[in-house]
Amino acid sequence: MNAVFDFLAEPFRFGFMTNALAATMIASVVCALLSCWLVLIGWSLMGDAVSHAVLPGVVLAYIVGAPFALGAVVFGFLAVALIGAVRDRGRIKEDAAIGVVFTTLFALGLVLISVTPSQTDLNHIIFGNLLGVSTSDLVQIAVLGAVVAAVLILKRRDFTLYAFDPMHAFALGANPRLIGATLLGLLALTAVTALQVVGIVLVVAMLIIPGATAYLLTDRFRRMLVIAPVLAAACGVVGLYVSFYADTSLGGMVVLTQGVLFFLVYLFAPARGVIPAWQRSRRESDERAQEPTPDGPILAK
Template sequence: MSLIDLLLTPFGYEFMQRALAVAVVSGVVCGVLSCWLVLIGWSLMGDAVSHAVLPGVVIAYLIGTPFAVGALVFALLAVALIGGVRSTSRIKPDAAIGVVFTTLFALGLVLISVVPSQTDLGHILFGNLLGVSTPELAQIVVLGAITLAIVLLKRRDLVLYAFDPDHAGAIGLNPRRLGALLLVLLALTVVVALQAVGVVLVVALLIIPGATAYLLTDRFSTMLIISPAIAVVSAITGLYASYYLDTASGGMIVLAMGALFALAYLFSPSQGQLRRLLPRRTRSAPRVP
């Protein structure tokens, strides 16, 4: 078999074409948003929202509505509950996140145990990338386009919020509203990526691309290019590997991202661990473009 055959054969099937489209859309959206999550320190928030959507997905399957509807409702509910607990009690942010997402995740598990024959726990937890239908693909593309459009429209305000929320408030912006907007975008992004890698692995798409890009550049504008590129390359590589090795596609995509992070961690020109052999330089946060 020639190299061209190796490259083209997997995508001769319609289900692989749909899987590729979903993986690329999910990678781009998650890769862009992960830059803000990494800089602001919201990694745990991404994990929380991704787990909290489980009951919404189960309920959507049970009543016959698109999974994206149930997932989005519970993602927004989780964000609202976390914000409410944080602002109305002495509970610290990490504790509020832990309380809300574990409770909602447990609710999802209970719902699954009540009607196990009607819900495939494996598809919910680990994704069903190869089983994406055309209507589901359309939902993912629409949600992804909406999320990216909002990010592009509010990019400068969100960048300022990430680097200096006090200055953002001083020039007339509302930091609380910008934070709430980021949380809503996070909820939308979780729904987009859910079909690709499932509840358990979606946090990897939200964190690893941005963390890898953070090691490779000190400019935020460059980071916004590198991060989604890493996610897309990982998605394509993971799909090829899953096809030829007959393994889980979502897991292979995350493993590919993990491998790229490891390479950046070791060999990054400015931040790689191998630079310990050379004179150390002070690390700086990515600069605003």
């Protein structure tokens, strides 16, 4: 019993691991909540675009001493506006427009990082620096996470209606454009929340994998909103322990754990898993083969 307790307690004898766990839990839960709507709407690629496009905004905010969230939101909306302009005023399709805009803005962010004099390593914005989360960083993550979670929970009905049928939402008096803009703003804030955990590169994984996993496990959206954060939080804890004892990248291990869980659910989920579906199909085929033919005899296997 003491061995088990020592195993579980060992990582938290270091203060930075406690901060890392708290930051991971907050970012995982908030990203998982938002991912439910992103998966439902089909905004996976948009999530990738916005999460990368906020990089120059975060760097510029650092340069002028403004909050990271402000720069992220500004460039998040700028990215969406540019994508719409390229798509609507030319022959370029939406997926190509997204690719052009987010890669260009991401490259701009890399250039800004390379020319910005700083006493701190700004590369942690790209790759994350979970073990370097300070108390002030944790407070920022907690505040941003609380804001995003509160808006998602309070406006969940509007967001869900928008996800299923924007025209019906408009007929009921809602403003689909405003709802969509609000979701994009929350997406930018969530990207900043997860910056310290996994960095810009892997943020999109935390924004998509939990919702996609929960979608395979239930047909009810309310249950998705519970399953996704619970699974994401569990993966955060498992990833933290594996990273500590295997001496690997903490942020990368958290995302890898989520990815492994997704593929396990994809293969073995009772209702939508590939293997149970194959077993049902084979069983039905065998049952049809055993049915009597019009002439009377039973078909052999």
